[in-house]
Amino acid sequence: MAPMLEVERLSAWYGHVEALRLVDMHVDDGELVAVLGPNGAGKSTLMRALLGLVPTQGRVRFRGADVPRRNPVAAAACGLVLVPEGRGIFGPMTVAENLELGAYLLKGNRAEFARRHDRVLALFPRLKERLSQASGSLSGGEQQMLAIGRALMAEPKILLLDEPSLGLAPRVVEEILEKLGELNRNGLPIVLVEQKAPLALKLARRAYLMSVGSIAAEIDPRTVKSHDELAHFYLG
Amino acid sequence: MMNSLISIWAKRGSIWAGRCGDPALLAVWSVAAALVICALIRGGYLMTVMQIAAIYTIFVTGLNVFMGYAGQVSFGHSAFAAVSGYASAVLTATYGWEPLPAAALGLAGALACALIIGYPTLRLRGHYLAMATLAIGLIAYDVAVEWEPVTQGYMGISGIPPLGIGRFTVTSDRGVLVLLIIIAALGVLAAVGIRRSRLGRAFVAIAGSENAARALGIDVAHYKLSAFVISAFYAGLAGSLFVHAVGFVSPEVFGLHMVVLAFTMLYIGGIGTFAGPALGALIVTLLPETFRTFNEYQDLAYGAVLILILIYAPGGIASLPKLLSSLPRRKPL
Numbered sequence: 001m002a003p004m005l006e007v008e009r010l011s012a013w014y015g016h017v018e019a020l021r022l023v024d025m026h027v028d029d030g031e032l033v034a035v036l037g038p039n040g041a042g043k044s045t046l047m048r049a050l051l052g053l054v055p056t057q058g059r060v061r062f063r064g065a066d067v068p069r070r071n072p073v074a075a076a077a078c079g080l081v082l083v084p085e086g087r088g089i090f091g092p093m094t095v096a097e098n099l100e101l102g103a104y105l106l107k108g109n110r111a112e113f114a115r116r117h118d119r120v121l122a123l124f125p126r127l128k129e130r131l132s133q134a135s136g137s138l139s140g141g142e143q144q145m146l147a148i149g150r151a152l153m154a155e156p157k158i159l160l161l162d163e164p165s166l167g168l169a170p171r172v173v174e175e176i177l178e179k180l181g182e183l184n185r186n187g188l189p190i191v192l193v194e195q196k197a198p199l200a201l202k203l204a205r206r207a208y209l210m211s212v213g214s215i216a217a218e219i220d221p222r223t224v225k226s227h228d229e230l231a232h233f234y235l236g
Numbered sequence: 237m238m239n240s241l242i243s244i245w246a247k248r249g250s251i252w253a254g255r256c257g258d259p260a261l262l263a264v265w266s267v268a269a270a271l272v273i274c275a276l277i278r279g280g281y282l283m284t285v286m287q288i289a290a291i292y293t294i295f296v297t298g299l300n301v302f303m304g305y306a307g308q309v310s311f312g313h314s315a316f317a318a319v320s321g322y323a324s325a326v327l328t329a330t331y332g333w334e335p336l337p338a339a340a341l342g343l344a345g346a347l348a349c350a351l352i353i354g355y356p357t358l359r360l361r362g363h364y365l366a367m368a369t370l371a372i373g374l375i376a377y378d379v380a381v382e383w384e385p386v387t388q389g390y391m392g393i394s395g396i397p398p399l400g401i402g403r404f405t406v407t408s409d410r411g412v413l414v415l416l417i418i419i420a421a422l423g424v425l426a427a428v429g430i431r432r433s434r435l436g437r438a439f440v441a442i443a444g445s446e447n448a449a450r451a452l453g454i455d456v457a458h459y460k461l462s463a464f465v466i467s468a469f470y471a472g473l474a475g476s477l478f479v480h481a482v483g484f485v486s487p488e489v490f491g492l493h494m495v496v497l498a499f500t501m502l503y504i505g506g507i508g509t510f511a512g513p514a515l516g517a518l519i520v521t522l523l524p525e526t527f528r529t530f531n532e533y534q535d536l537a538y539g540a541v542l543i544l545i546l547i548y549a550p551g552g553i554a555s556l557p558k559l560l561s562s563l564p565r566r567k568p569l
Contacts, residue, residue, distance in 0.1 A: 072447075076452060090441050104454055
């Protein structure tokens, strides 16, 4: 069976700087794939490139069909939904408005909207208490829940998460990762970009290790027995 | 005692917010209503000042859609007011058209210009967008000065008839003020509707983060252009209303001064808020008149008050309830 998401020789540029070089990767149906690597390895650029937020070369295919390049709206319509680094929530808007924006492409199907809304609030009950609150005034953890909830309102076919643990307390990170695991067990494919490799490897079925803009290795998390071994992957 | 009264007032205000307005704003609105009633009864110069405030309310409400909601910058919206205003003036005063169709054509012209200019210009961001829009305003001013056969240059066009059609022409000053207030109120209500709609949420998302908005499937270029055209509609409407209310137009009316005034109104009133444009227009139009007795110190007092407002209410007058609710409260004994 063909992979759900196939990336072939994907390169990306910021001006004249090549930030991503000839990346090949794939995600199978229902898989949680981690993308690991140190700062500046190109993990966030890879996420942006998948969505077409930066100029790219190469191919991204979703369920066998090409995802249009430099057209994030079309990529979102295909079902590729990104939770960006730093969460990207809209601070002046309420939690409810942020969630409504998640279902932006739904265009007035109230029954479907209500179904998705209920599902998100069941997953993150804390958001239910904060619906009328300005999202900028939420705690970091709640903001991350909102960012994921907003992405889920788009009913993603594949969820791309960029550093969801950034700046959060360990207990909150654990809670969020637990929710991600639950989503994945329910069949949602996830690409998880994470600097904290041990956390990501607990959840992931496979992992790609990035270095200087390209994929340095593909790892099976079950084979990584210790931190030293992980360090070996990082440092060579 | 006073402190706790203020805090109770502010607390109640935060509960009322979004329902029937905040008490602090209600007080400001009451003063505004009193001024309107006073102008309607007494007439004279105050009437003219209130008419100008109503016209600026429309202009700044449009600017608020583009700058406050969508988070873009424009120094060039005076150009759309000029296109619409001059079209109205020329068609009525030179060619004898009825004011209403002339204003409608002027407005259509302003929208066409906004579409043509906005499409390439809105590819720019931040300071570059600001500079490009400033250039648009300056070009419009130069055209108004140099295209003498049509605009009569610095001399301007006089004898522009009041707004209306046929026997439904508003000729009295009181009638004009009431009409302008009704149009301004409808304009503000429409802007509130826009902000609360899917369109408005897309605008605010773009202001927050263009990439995050794109990732949700929001067509950023399309919505930026929509915000630009909507705000140009308001500017065009204000331009046409101005020439018919005052009966005269010259290039200075739509010059850089208009842009500076509109920006001041937007920030003094509260950028991105519903009530801000109207409050800003009212305060900034009335302040110089309030300080008239200061003679040579009038401008100094005017500037000082503006600075004080911006220092102590950086979110503008519309943010007063929020400001009051953040005051330290005295603990009960």
